[in-house]
Amino acid sequence: MRQMTTPVVQLRAITREFSGSVAVDAIDLTVERGQFTALLGPSGCGKTTTLRMIAGFLPPSSGTILLDGEEATRLPPERRNIGMVFQSYALFPHLTVEKNVAFGLRMRGVPAAEIRTRVGEVLELVGLAHLARRKPKELSGGQQQRVALARAVAIRPSVLLLDEPLSNLDARLRVQMRQELLRVQRETGLTAILVTHDQEEALELADSMVILDRGRIVQQGPPREVFRAPATRFVAEFLGYENFLDLPGRGPITIRPEHVGVLAPGQKPPPGGEVVEGTVAAVRFRGTDVAVTATVGDRVLHAISTDDTLRAGEPVRLHLPLARAVPLAGDDGDARPATSKQQECPA
Numbered sequence: 346m347r348q349m350t351t352p353v354v355q356l357r358a359i360t361r362e363f364s365g366s367v368a369v370d371a372i373d374l375t376v377e378r379g380q381f382t383a384l385l386g387p388s389g390c391g392k393t394t395t396l397r398m399i400a401g402f403l404p405p406s407s408g409t410i411l412l413d414g415e416e417a418t419r420l421p422p423e424r425r426n427i428g429m430v431f432q433s434y435a436l437f438p439h440l441t442v443e444k445n446v447a448f449g450l451r452m453r454g455v456p457a458a459e460i461r462t463r464v465g466e467v468l469e470l471v472g473l474a475h476l477a478r479r480k481p482k483e484l485s486g487g488q489q490q491r492v493a494l495a496r497a498v499a500i501r502p503s504v505l506l507l508d509e510p511l512s513n514l515d516a517r518l519r520v521q522m523r524q525e526l527l528r529v530q531r532e533t534g535l536t537a538i539l540v541t542h543d544q545e546e547a548l549e550l551a552d553s554m555v556i557l558d559r560g561r562i563v564q565q566g567p568p569r570e571v572f573r574a575p576a577t578r579f580v581a582e583f584l585g586y587e588n589f590l591d592l593p594g595r596g597p598i599t600i601r602p603e604h605v606g607v608l609a610p611g612q613k614p615p616p617g618g619e620v621v622e623g624t625v626a627a628v629r630f631r632g633t634d635v636a637v638t639a640t641v642g643d644r645v646l647h648a649i650s651t652d653d654t655l656r657a658g659e660p661v662r663l664h665l666p667l668a669r670a671v672p673l674a675g676d677d678g679d680a681r682p683a684t685s686k687q688q689e690c691p692a
């Protein structure tokens with residue numbers, strides 16, 4: 346029964362200060378067994394600090410950490426059953442792949458015969474059994490990251506912490522490794538917390554997405570829910586919503602550039618929504634489509650179009666399907682500095 350299982354990780358009002366400045370601000374977080382949670386947010390928002398507190402490398406300034414239901418706030422790292430994978434692979438250069446993977450098991454006093462079996466199993470799991478005798482420098486980045494993953498999984502951790510494990514890999518490999526990571530997590534039933542800047546990675550992998558801003562959780566929920574209904578402008582911008590409007594009688598709304606239609610001359614707009622007229626300010630070629638920036642009065646709007654004949658300086662009509670508009674709450678009434686996206690000036 347669901348409510349009877351103990352969450353693997355519970356953070357209660359966890360706060361961490363560094364010489365007076367607050368990096369993590371009273372975070373409450375519950376991670377259920379077998380769940381893949383993604384911690385997402387801009388640089389410096391407290392993601393790594395949160396993981397380091399869960400792992401026991403950094404004591405919280407205040408708050409409580411429960412692991413498998415037990416008080417663990419002051420427990421040293423070696424007494425927490427936690428596996429970690431970092432952005433840098435952090436492998437021992439002088440040890441072979443299999444010795445790297447065996448390391449944590451040896452430290453835990455696992456008998457030699459069992460170490461052999463488990464190392465064999467996890468190398469099989471990540472598809473590296475044939476490279477067991479190599480040294481890290483004889484491996485590609487993706488292979489090294491698989492060794493790091495195998496090493497973390499080998500100890501059968503109650504939770505696997507992943508701090509931007511894919512960000513050092515090139516774009517193609519990153520997408521491939523995402524699938525790999527998901528498969529390993531599903532096959533082993535592991536509980537995982539993944540830190541990432543990359544919204545796509547979080548959308549694809551996570552059962553639960555937690556968005557942080559300046560040390561606070563600003564929204565959490567299943568990826569579909571958060572993506573379709575970002576609560577604040579901050580979350581919306583982070584997830585690639587680019588149009589922010591304050592419509593009379595509707596309040597602040599946001600709409601994705603993919604949903605804004607660029608109407609051909611004379612084209613009848615689809616029913617529903619509003620049509621606005623403006624001028625193309627910039628067109629960015631993206632391969633299968635173009636990203637169009639247009640000025641409408643003193644507003645800047647963003648659309649994606651397949652019309653490759655659009656040119657800067659020409660008039661344009663845009664269709665805003667209001668059925669796609671997402672109403673926004675304020676960002677805690679906060680005057681937030683504009684991001685580069687908002688500041689962009691028409692070319």
Ligand SMILES: Nc1ncnc2c1ncn2[C@@H]1O[C@H](COP(=O)(O)OP(=O)(O)OP(=O)(O)O)[C@@H](O)[C@H]1O
Pocket residue numbers: 363368386387388389390391392393394395542
């Ligand atoms: N050891 C430290 N001493 C002082 N300040 C620190 C320390 N570690 C982190 N901070 C500060 O705490 C804040 C959060 O840092 P953290 O490393 O958790 O961010 P992050 O979300 O992981 O960022 P990134 O995406 O760049 O890795 C930052 O302002 C950072 O400068």
Ligand SMILES: [Mg+2]
Pocket residue numbers: 392393394
């Ligand atoms: Mg970090």
